[in-house]
Amino acid sequence: MSARNQSLSPIDRSSELRIDSAQLALLWQSAQILPLIEGHIGADEEQLRFLTAESVETLLVSFEIGERYFLGLARDGGQAFFAWRTSWINEPVNEDIKFEGFKTLREVGGSLSEVDLTLAMHAVGLGNWHAKHPRCSQCGAETISDLGGSVRVCSVDSSQHYPRTDPAVIVLVKDAADRILLGHQSIWPEKRFSTFAGFVEPGESFEECVSREVFEEAGVYCNDINYLASQAWPFPASIMIAFEAITDHPDTAKADGVEITEIAWFSRNEMKSAIASGALLLPPTISVARKMITGWYTAAPGYEVADLKSTEAWRP
Numbered sequence: 057m058s059a060r061n062q063s064l065s066p067i068d069r070s071s072e073l074r075i076d077s078a079q080l081a082l083l084w085q086s087a088q089i090l091p092l093i094e095g096h097i098g099a100d101e102e103q104l105r106f107l108t109a110e111s112v113e114t115l116l117v118s119f120e121i122g123e124r125y126f127l128g129l130a131r132d133g134g135q136a137f138f139a140w141r142t143s144w145i146n147e148p149v150n151e152d153i154k155f156e157g158f159k160t161l162r163e164v165g166g167s168l169s170e171v172d173l174t175l176a177m178h179a180v181g182l183g184n185w186h187a188k189h190p191r192c193s194q195c196g197a198e199t200i201s202d203l204g205g206s207v208r209v210c211s212v213d214s215s216q217h218y219p220r221t222d223p224a225v226i227v228l229v230k231d232a233a234d235r236i237l238l239g240h241q242s243i244w245p246e247k248r249f250s251t252f253a254g255f256v257e258p259g260e261s262f263e264e265c266v267s268r269e270v271f272e273e274a275g276v277y278c279n280d281i282n283y284l285a286s287q288a289w290p291f292p293a294s295i296m297i298a299f300e301a302i303t304d305h306p307d308t309a310k311a312d313g314v315e316i317t318e319i320a321w322f323s324r325n326e327m328k329s330a331i332a333s334g335a336l337l338l339p340p341t342i343s344v345a346r347k348m349i350t351g352w353y354t355a356a357p358g359y360e361v362a363d364l365k366s367t368e369a370w371r372p
């Protein structure tokens with residue numbers, strides 16, 4: 057996993073178009089429109105389910121007019137994409153009917169193409185933020201989505217409110233023998249182990265956060281910290297900043313007993329046999345943690361991605 061091969065999104069956010077409401081209205085007419093209801097996206101098992109402007113019109117007998125968010129243009133071909141956040145006019149009591157044709161990102165994220173995942177991450181993250189900010193944080197009045205959904209504006213004092221993203225570091229801890237340290241959280245399914253993570257606090261650098269989190273959760277000091285990559289993680293509003301950290305004191309590792317209830321060092325052979333025997337479940341393939349673990353595992357000759365196949369254990 058490296059920053060280089062992931063640096064260009066397949067969707068050009070075309071932020072210069074956000075100020076041009078006439079152009080956005082025109083683009084909407086030929087857009088692929090991703091419907092959003094309470095954080096659920098239009099999708100079947102493997103791909104997103106887009107609407108046309110025409111089909112949105114016909115759905116307005118059952119759904120609110122909602123809000124339109126401009127997601128950008130495909131770099132390949134220029135297709136415009138929008139999200140449409142709406143809700144039922146008369147909400148069905150039955151959840152199966154309410155969310156028919158919709159999935160959560162957790163349900164479908166691991167099966168989506170790169171383009172679909174990029175759009176879904178943007179739409180869900182943006183939709184989550186809009187849903188939680190209907191009112192101005194300064195005066196409490198109603199806010200209104202503007203500039204293609206990139207901002208909300210207070211209807212009374214005109215203050216602008218921008219989407220927030222919460223930075224969290226995620227850390228692959230290694231020792232000098234190239235083993236990795238994983239931890240189990242009490243809220244996770246049994247046998248699921250993953251890398252260590254935590255939110256960056258005010259006034260803290262990413263590196264300071266890495267050192268603090270690893271010491272708090274696993275009891276080890278890290279000597280050497282290197283940035284790997286980052287990934288949007290809209291559950292509900294994070295970005296994961298991934299690092300690897302080396303410790304010269306692997307024997308001091310111990311679970312904090314609160315957030316982390318168990319920790320274990322793994323060599324590649326130990327991981328391979330723990331997965332084969334069912335003693336270890338890894339985080340989902342969509343996650344940064346899984347990519348870091350896979351990246352480490354396959355970095356040595358003779359160790360294949362296929363060895364790491366294990367039941368997808370999503371956090372409910």
Ligand SMILES: [Zn+2]
Nearest residue numbers: 192195210213
């Ligand atoms: Zn206000």
